[in-house]
Amino acid sequence: MSLRSAPLAVEAPERARDGLFTPEIRAQIDAHVAKYPPEWKQSAVMPALTLVQEWNGGWLTRELMDDVAAYLDMPPVAVYEVATFYGMYDLEPVGRHKIGVCNSVSCLLCGSEDLIHHVERKYGVRPGETTADGRFTFKEVECLGACRHAPAVLVGKTYHECLTPEALDKLIEELD
Amino acid sequence: MTDKLSIEIDGRVCEASPGEMIIAVADREGIAIPRFCYHKKLSIAANCRMCLVEAEQGGRPFPKPVPACATPVAAGMKVLTRSPKALEAQRGTMEFLLINHPLDCPICDQGGECELQDVAMGYGGDVSRYSEGKRVVKDEDLGPLVATDMTRCIHCTRCVRFGAEIAGVRELGATGRGEDMRIGTFVAHTLTHELSGNIIDLCPVGALTSKPFRFKARSWELTQAEGIAPHDAVGSNLHLHLRGNQVMRVHPKDNEAVNETWISDRDRFSYEGLASPDRLTEPMIKEDGAWRPIGWQDALIRVAERLKTASADQIGTLIAPTATLEEMYLAQKLTRGLGATAVDSRLRQQDFRGDAADPPLPWLGVPIAELETRDAVLLIGSDIRQEQPLLAHRLRKAALGGAGIVLVNPLPLELTFPAQQLVTSAAGMLGELAAIAKALRKRGSGSVKDLIAQANPTDRHTSAAERLKAAGTERSGLILLGALAAAHPDYTLLKALAYVIAEATGSTVGYLPLAANSAGAYLAGALPHVLPGARPGEAIGADARAMLVTARKAYVLWGVEPSYDFANPSLAATALGSADLVVAATAFRAPSLEAVADLMLPIAAFAETSGTFVNAEGTWQRFQGAVAPPGEARPGWKVLRVLGNLCDLPGFEYADSGEIHQELATLCAEVRPDNAPRGDLKVEPSLAEAGLMRVGTLPIYRTDPLVRRAAALQRTPGADVFAVGLNPALAADVGLADGELAVIRQGKAEARAAVVLDAALPPDVALIPSGVTGSEALGEQIGPVAVAKA
Ligand code: SF4
Ligand code: FES
Ligand code: FES
Numbered sequence: 016m017s018l019r020s021a022p023l024a025v026e027a028p029e030r031a032r033d034g035l036f037t038p039e040i041r042a043q044i045d046a047h048v049a050k051y052p053p054e055w056k057q058s059a060v061m062p063a064l065t066l067v068q069e070w071n072g073g074w075l076t077r078e079l080m081d082d083v084a085a086y087l088d089m090p091p092v093a094v095y096e097v098a099t100f101y102g103m104y105d106l107e108p109v110g111r112h113k114i115g116v117c118n119s120v121s122c123l124l125c126g127s128e129d130l131i132h133h134v135e136r137k138y139g140v141r142p143g144e145t146t147a148d149g150r151f152t153f154k155e156v157e158c159l160g161a162c163r164h165a166p167a168v169l170v171g172k173t174y175h176e177c178l179t180p181e182a183l184d185k186l187i188e189e190l191d
Numbered sequence: 192m193t194d195k196l197s198i199e200i201d202g203r204v205c206e207a208s209p210g211e212m213i214i215a216v217a218d219r220e221g222i223a224i225p226r227f228c229y230h231k232k233l234s235i236a237a238n239c240r241m242c243l244v245e246a247e248q249g250g251r252p253f254p255k256p257v258p259a260c261a262t263p264v265a266a267g268m269k270v271l272t273r274s275p276k277a278l279e280a281q282r283g284t285m286e287f288l289l290i291n292h293p294l295d296c297p298i299c300d301q302g303g304e305c306e307l308q309d310v311a312m313g314y315g316g317d318v319s320r321y322s323e324g325k326r327v328v329k330d331e332d333l334g335p336l337v338a339t340d341m342t343r344c345i346h347c348t349r350c351v352r353f354g355a356e357i358a359g360v361r362e363l364g365a366t367g368r369g370e371d372m373r374i375g376t377f378v379a380h381t382l383t384h385e386l387s388g389n390i391i392d393l394c395p396v397g398a399l400t401s402k403p404f405r406f407k408a409r410s411w412e413l414t415q416a417e418g419i420a421p422h423d424a425v426g427s428n429l430h431l432h433l434r435g436n437q438v439m440r441v442h443p444k445d446n447e448a449v450n451e452t453w454i455s456d457r458d459r460f461s462y463e464g465l466a467s468p469d470r471l472t473e474p475m476i477k478e479d480g481a482w483r484p485i486g487w488q489d490a491l492i493r494v495a496e497r498l499k500t501a502s503a504d505q506i507g508t509l510i511a512p513t514a515t516l517e518e519m520y521l522a523q524k525l526t527r528g529l530g531a532t533a534v535d536s537r538l539r540q541q542d543f544r545g546d547a548a549d550p551p552l553p554w555l556g557v558p559i560a561e562l563e564t565r566d567a568v569l570l571i572g573s574d575i576r577q578e579q580p581l582l583a584h585r586l587r588k589a590a591l592g593g594a595g596i597v598l599v600n601p602l603p604l605e606l607t608f609p610a611q612q613l614v615t616s617a618a619g620m621l622g623e624l625a626a627i628a629k630a631l632r633k634r635g636s637g638s639v640k641d642l643i644a645q646a647n648p649t650d651r652h653t654s655a656a657e658r659l660k661a662a663g664t665e666r667s668g669l670i671l672l673g674a675l676a677a678a679h680p681d682y683t684l685l686k687a688l689a690y691v692i693a694e695a696t697g698s699t700v701g702y703l704p705l706a707a708n709s710a711g712a713y714l715a716g717a718l719p720h721v722l723p724g725a726r727p728g729e730a731i732g733a734d735a736r737a738m739l740v741t742a743r744k745a746y747v748l749w750g751v752e753p754s755y756d757f758a759n760p761s762l763a764a765t766a767l768g769s770a771d772l773v774v775a776a777t778a779f780r781a782p783s784l785e786a787v788a789d790l791m792l793p794i795a796a797f798a799e800t801s802g803t804f805v806n807a808e809g810t811w812q813r814f815q816g817a818v819a820p821p822g823e824a825r826p827g828w829k830v831l832r833v834l835g836n837l838c839d840l841p842g843f844e845y846a847d848s849g850e851i852h853q854e855l856a857t858l859c860a861e862v863r864p865d866n867a868p869r870g871d872l873k874v875e876p877s878l879a880e881a882g883l884m885r886v887g888t889l890p891i892y893r894t895d896p897l898v899r900r901a902a903a904l905q906r907t908p909g910a911d912v913f914a915v916g917l918n919p920a921l922a923a924d925v926g927l928a929d930g931e932l933a934v935i936r937q938g939k940a941e942a943r944a945a946v947v948l949d950a951a952l953p954p955d956v957a958l959i960p961s962g963v964t965g966s967e968a969l970g971e972q973i974g975p976v977a978v979a980k981a
Binding site: 157 | 356362364367368369371376
């Protein structure tokens with residue numbers, strides 16, 4: 016058997032692709048699709064999910080994942096796999112901001128656990144939860160690739176490194 | 192392929208092909224390498240790391256142990272599977288795999304036949320160093336066939352890859368990450384694919400097990416026998432697992448040429464029907480409308496006497512196409528010995544006008560394994576996934592390999608491979624084929640000529656024609672006629688058009704025999720126009736339909752359930768009901784049988800008798816009885832032997848079924864499968880274009896009496912649903928809404944069913960399944976129908 020076979024493509028004929036999302040999003044997804052050979056169209060699933068998530072206010076519904084599947088001729092479960100694997104996709108409503116504290120080994124050794132406990136105590140949210148005022152969703156994320164300046168925290172789309180609980184507090188205060 | 196090369200595994204020199212993985216070479220050589228995720232029929236995932244071995248190449252050792260399943264061989268490679276380094280790596284992997292695996296083997300159904308257990312014994316440590324908490328995973332309900340214990344899953348992803356690569360339907364997936372990874376459907380649903388039971392065999396642990404078999408027996412209590420699947424025309428090779436006198440479960444037996452390593456769910460779970468309370472366990476006779484048991488001796492003497500006194504032209508023998516070759520042969524021998532000529536096993540056919548020109552031994556046209564190497568296949572009238580699940584799988588392979596598949600059907604199919612579907616009314620199927628023929632610039636002759644002349648080929652026909660023609664130059668085009676074609680009122684014309692297209696494109700014509708032994712019927716002579724040895728009969732007897740249209744005085748029914756096994760059950764009920772004598776040899780009691788029969792003789796069912804099935808490619812597959820039939824039931828061939836003797840017919844002195852087999856094999860020594868028609872298939876179309884037609888599919892789990900009694904299969908969604916599928920436009924015309932009750936009329940036959948709207952259906956088709964509960968009183972499987980508000 017081969018080491019790699021082209022992924023299973025399924026066409027959902029009953030779904031009209033040109034009614035999905037917005038014309039702008041479709042154009043952006045198409046631009047990603049164009050980067051890959053036709054039978055690897057599914058490779059565009061990550062940027063597609065990112066675009067759709069942003070459009071939907073930071074999180075993905077099951078219906079939206081199904082739409083992405085239909086748009087890329089993928090089996091829906093293959094989209095769920097991607098969306099549940101990566102930390103940057105949220106499958107539940109989120110706050111106005113997202114704060115992701117790295118929980119992987121370098122950061123752990125350099126005090127990310129303290130950061131996590133600090134946020135839990137001070138803001139009353141556990142990883143995966145959103146503060147009562149809807150200010151931010153608190154997440155644990157896998158290695159951010161910023162190990163050399165551990166512990167690292169992702170606030171929105173910005174990396175913050177070598178953080179102490181106090182420094183993190185300051186960052187949070189700046190959020191609306 | 193390029194030249195072979197040689198590598199060394201554990202000091203043994205082995206031949207290998209470039210690109211092969213180490214594990215494949217080792218498997219061929221019988222060198223054991225532990226593995227979980229690798230499977231020869233699936234793509235390589237290399238995610239379990241159990242197959243780590245030490246290797247060196249050109250005198251330079253690889254720095255780390257390498258996965259044997261994902262390391263291609265190279266000339267001069269040396270592999271050590273049992274070196275200290277390899278063993279250490281294997282032990283390490285094993286320890287990690289067991290960290291989250293529950294040690295619940297005593298209550299696990301896989302216990303005793305678990306790959307994880309075996310490999311842990313062979314390659315793992317004795318004691319666990321892990322004392323922390325283990326992960327627990329919630330189970331999912333995957334439906335009535337597959338039981339789940341997902342905590343036991345080791346994430347090998349075999350089941351996931353099976354869905355994507357073999358089934359073609361991605362039902363399972365691995366969601367989440369790391370600790371949180373889970374195998375499941377994510378959105379709860381029942382597995383619906385007709386091959387889904389194979390994930391039970393694939394799963395190396397007890398995460399996916401057989402639900403009907405759950406907690407019924409331990410693997411070490413079971414003995415194994417071999418069998419042949421009794422449903423479709425593939426004749427999958429089986430391992431029957433028995434305890435005492437009971438078939439406890441069924442597994443596939445590898446046979447690359449037939450079923451590879453798979454079996455369909457129908458073949459896997461139909462054994463449950465053997466234990467049905469409907470089993471007939473003693474001969475019974477109806478007296479004054481009441482059934483009472485009667486001894487065998489008595490029963491057979493009565494049957495013989497009444498058959499002897501019946502006038503020969505009043506006897507009709509109807510044999511189920513799932514009967515063994517030996518049974519078919521003796522049943523026709525008995526019938527013909529009595530001077531009668533009416534014997535048939537094509538119970539679901541209504542157009543027999545082509546009999547005189549029929550090929551001597553219709554078959555698939557190519558060996559089963561070669562289906563997947565066809566470049567173009569035209570499938571006429573076949574709900575292929577329901578009819579022949581494993582042939583659909585072969586066609587899927589062909590399609591993924593780039594073959595063009597075109598279907599001409601009266602309903603749209605949900606396929607697992609790319610194909611061009613020409614969906615049209617039942618009558619319109621002729622037009623579609625004629626259009627393809629016209630696109631090939633063929634004129635044809637007779638009524639086919641008129642059809643072709645009237646046809647208006649479009650791009651779709653032209654492209655289909657061109658695909659076939661291109662394939663034909665390589666001799667790899669195939670035109671297959673399926674069960675819906677065989678049930679079609681103009682089957683003869685469909686055949687004639689198939690031959691015209693085949694000739695114009697250089698393609699082969701093939702038949703998809705309906706059931707396990709439909710092909711065997713030609714060899715056994717269980718047909719009105721064919722004598723044993725596939726010899727044409729001089730006098731063509733009455734066919735299955737004629738026998739019912741002109742009712743006989745005496746009928747012999749062999750393995751038939753009248754309400755579900757005939758193309759036209761209402762016609763059957765009337766004809767059988769008016770007879771003086773109906774003798775039914777059957778494994779099961781059934782209301783429709785008890786209503787018409789006078790005597791019921793209990794015969795052995797699947798796995799209970801020795802016999803032979805001839806599959807679609809013409810292979811004779813002989814099997815032995817694995818368990819004894821229940822009660823007084825006897826193997827069918829023995830019943831027929833005694834009947835033959837009691838009727839004073841010569842040539843019924845068989846000591847065992849092997850002798851019958853031998854006698855028939857001698858008669859068939861010269862016979863080769865052959866699809867060349869023996870004469871002209873010239874007839875007039877019997878279907879008018881206009882008018883609503885019933886298209887009666889035969890759902891996958893309603894094909895024969897055994898599977899209809901297999902409890903778990905009957906619980907699968909859609910197994911036994913009686914409904915009327917209508918195009919919304921048509922439904923609106925007659926004032927029917929979705930879900931509303933409709934009354935269905937076929938002549939005098941009448942039934943009621945809910946309406947299901949389906950915009951993909953042709954406007955003049957009413958999709959009304961046959962063989963299902965509720966359809967008993969209806970008429971032709973494919974034929975005119977009227978649907979109105981109830
Ligand atoms: S359920 Fe079984 S086959 Fe599927 S991934 Fe888990 S262990 Fe492998
Ligand atoms: S471990 Fe935190 S960034 Fe890599
Ligand atoms: S069998 Fe090789 S990694 Fe799983």
